[in-house]
Amino acid sequence: MSKKMLETNIRGMGKAAATKALLQERALALFVRQGFDETTVAQITEAAGVSQMTFYRHFPTKDAVVFDDPYDPVIAEIVAAQEPGLPALERVRLGLLAAWGAVPEPGDNATKEKIGLIAGHPRLAAGIWENNRRTEDLIVEALTGTGTGRFEARVAAGACLGGLTAALLDWASEPDGQELGERMCAALAVMGASDRALRGDR
Numbered sequence: 267m268s269k270k271m272l273e274t275n276i277r278g279m280g281k282a283a284a285t286k287a288l289l290q291e292r293a294l295a296l297f298v299r300q301g302f303d304e305t306t307v308a309q310i311t312e313a314a315g316v317s318q319m320t321f322y323r324h325f326p327t328k329d330a331v332v333f334d335d336p337y338d339p340v341i342a343e344i345v346a347a348q349e350p351g352l353p354a355l356e357r358v359r360l361g362l363l364a365a366w367g368a369v370p371e372p373g374d375n376a377t378k379e380k381i382g383l384i385a386g387h388p389r390l391a392a393g394i395w396e397n398n399r400r401t402e403d404l405i406v407e408a409l410t411g412t413g414t415g416r417f418e419a420r421v422a423a424g425a426c427l428g429g430l431t432a433a434l435l436d437w438a439s440e441p442d443g444q445e446l447g448e449r450m451c452a453a454l455a456v457m458g459a460s461d462r463a464l465r466g467d468r
């Protein structure tokens with residue numbers, strides 16, 4: 267899958283996608299400025315210039331604004347497209363690496379602010395792991411659909427996603443000048459080196 271195809275699949279086109287993106291943008295700005303718990307759906311919709319009915323058409327809850335992730339189905343497709351003869355962990359790792367390499371680097375602080383918001387809020391911090399589980403389920407389904415055993419698929423997906431989440435939270439809490447994409451690729455490289463060491467590869 268090319269970078270252009272990935273970006274098109276992720277972002278989508280049309281008014282609905284634009285409205286959803288606007289709601290997320292306005293919501294994040296409010297969350298960062300006045301706090302997640304202090305921000306209401308009414309304030310978000312007022313800032314976005316839409317009705318509350320429109321909000322709930324896109325997001326079932328306020329939490330969903332933070333965790334909605336259009337990348338998941340595409341990531342699962344890219345993982346499934348990796349060489350079936352490779353170990354499951356390597357297929358997941360290479361699939362995630364390809365996905366991160368195809369997504370443009372965020373041009374502002376929005377992503378870091380979002381991750382910082384999650385890390386600093388107990389319920390949201392717990393929610394990121396639940397969100398990971400949904401991503402994990404999609405990856406497991408993609409792997410088992412191409413012949414990988416369920417147990418191996420589950421362990422591989424959980425290991426890679428857990429490592430990326432740890433790297434992501436560390437990136438948000440300890441700024442070191444590294445771009446997000448670089449941090450994710452570095453984390454996946456660590457997992458690749460560990461896997462090769464366990465298998466005795468050179």
